[in-house]
Amino acid sequence: MKKAFETLRWAGTTDGVLELLDQRKLPGRMEYLACRTPEQLFEAIITLAVRGAPAIGVAAAYGICLACRQLPDPSPAAETLKTVLKTADYLAQSRPTAVNLFWALNRMTRTAQQVLAANPTCTTGQLKEALLAEAKTIETEDRRMCDAIGRHGQQFIPDNAAILTHCNAGALATAGIGTALAPIYTAHAQGKKIRVYMDETRPLLQGARLTAWELAQSGIEAVLQCDNMSASLMKSRKIDAILVGADRIAANGDTANKIGTLALSILARHFGVPFYVAAPSSTFDLSIPDGTGIPIEHRRDDEVTHVAGSRMAPEQIGVYNPAFDVTDHADITAIITEHGVIERPCTDTIRHCLRQDNP
């Protein structure tokens, strides 16, 4: 499915630059940020110029290409591999929770290792080309993954449905049309009438700034509310289903996603509203048995104490600011992946669905 804008794009050949739609500036301005070095990309990731687990993965893959871009050609192949590994280690430090970052970096380092193993005398140029090709493959797969999630998930969006979503798991969070929003875009393209309720998603307001922006462009009816209003919406029977993305899914289906998702899952169970997680197979981390093993990023106090540059809270107080929480798999109706729908997710159903990736 086509999208109205590009979330990120590689411009040029192996010596090109990575251009990111700067999400810190939305919805006010639509500006692309050019990253020429891994350091610039690192800064873009930690400040959320690019965010969303799949988009971070794709961007990190191109980050390896940016590191190689700086190498003189020819360089010793071992030197190039060292740069690739060092850059992967470096970019892996940017954010701890979304596993797609590590997944994409692993694919890039594996590619470099495989190319060198197959041809130890390959030129730096050949290695760069192989790495750029792999990054582009990851990007293409990401777009296709979004389309597939849309196809598998649209069955959960009846005509005239009202869907609640949290944060932004849309086109801005992926190279494609999104994860949680993909079924909505797909259902909309099929002619279904849909209303989307968006949690504003404090502290950084990705719902108000980003989901609202992309839905406003799509022509889908969109209603914004504060995070603490979702229970009132569900109680008044305004919500038919909840759809969210994911940053890391443990082997048993426990799901780390943007802070606030946990509350929604418990409220959904209380009010009998189906609760769906949409995520590609790259978001699963089968090395972690359950959600207790998922590292949770805690971010700076001023994200909470300040809004739009204005201090809202007095100075003498503490702040609790985790960026993610972990939803229990038992509270998830189904996980929608590019391979199909995992109903009642647990270790067995997940392994069964993902077995093509993890035999």
Add this chain to the structure above:
Amino acid sequence: MKKAFETLRWAGTTDGVLELLDQRKLPGRMEYLACRTPEQLFEAIITLAVRGAPAIGVAAAYGICLACRQLPDPSPAAETLKTVLKTADYLAQSRPTAVNLFWALNRMTRTAQQVLAANPTCTTGQLKEALLAEAKTIETEDRRMCDAIGRHGQQFIPDNAAILTHCNAGALATAGIGTALAPIYTAHAQGKKIRVYMDETRPLLQGARLTAWELAQSGIEAVLQCDNMSASLMKSRKIDAILVGADRIAANGDTANKIGTLALSILARHFGVPFYVAAPSSTFDLSIPDGTGIPIEHRRDDEVTHVAGSRMAPEQIGVYNPAFDVTDHADITAIITEHGVIERPCTDTIRHCLRQDNP
């Protein structure tokens, strides 16, 4: 119990003015707003310069005195009564949910009617004095009510407790030391060590701006988080109890309070955290059998789309902005009133506790 500041004060005699600590300016500036007319008070109430159900009640009582202040002396007594009734009707239009407003206005109109019934030839001056005396009584009762709630509620705050609160039901919401915060102030004065986690309470951030401000002055440890982080706090066993205020309590204990309270009550039940409502008897509306009858105020879109004067969301979207939600009485561990604690609140236990007010 003494408080460090006055939330509102009547300055002068029957021709005095009502001074309100302007809560729109906190925590940045501590400024008093002088109201000389009911119209100025109406504006102060709807823009939340004064807020909190008990404080609105006290302010509205003085609002009747402001209306009489404008009458020439002598005026026909019937004319004064007409002004009192008209002003009560007018101020009752300011906000629909908090019942203390109507309760206080009823007391003032009843006082005027009783004075005139007892002495049909009384002077305007005498009537004004009786009304000012009644407003001052309401204020004094409010202070005592807060102290009593503190005494009855402190038993639920063990030493080293971590308490979660929502919005501001503190000294700023009453003439006294607050409702939900009264047990905390009382326990603190007894030497107990307490940590208070405060929901910032979108959209108007009363937790971040007001509760944080008053707790910072009290020396009680205070930690701020976004509303959507409370589930994460409860899941990590950081919360021993939740204490909130109320804007209107139906006969069966269903409780309207600041939007977001409903979610907290459901999360509290899920995680086994006790959930307490603290409110004076004036917050009960026994004419309404259950929460479905409580009118819920919906406020302006720009409270959600804008923060600190900056537009955060794009223009083409809808907004859902109810100011209150209704918590089911079954999810309330106890209601703490000035008359004592109502455990497992329901129509019978509530009637039993309040029978001195409603024989």
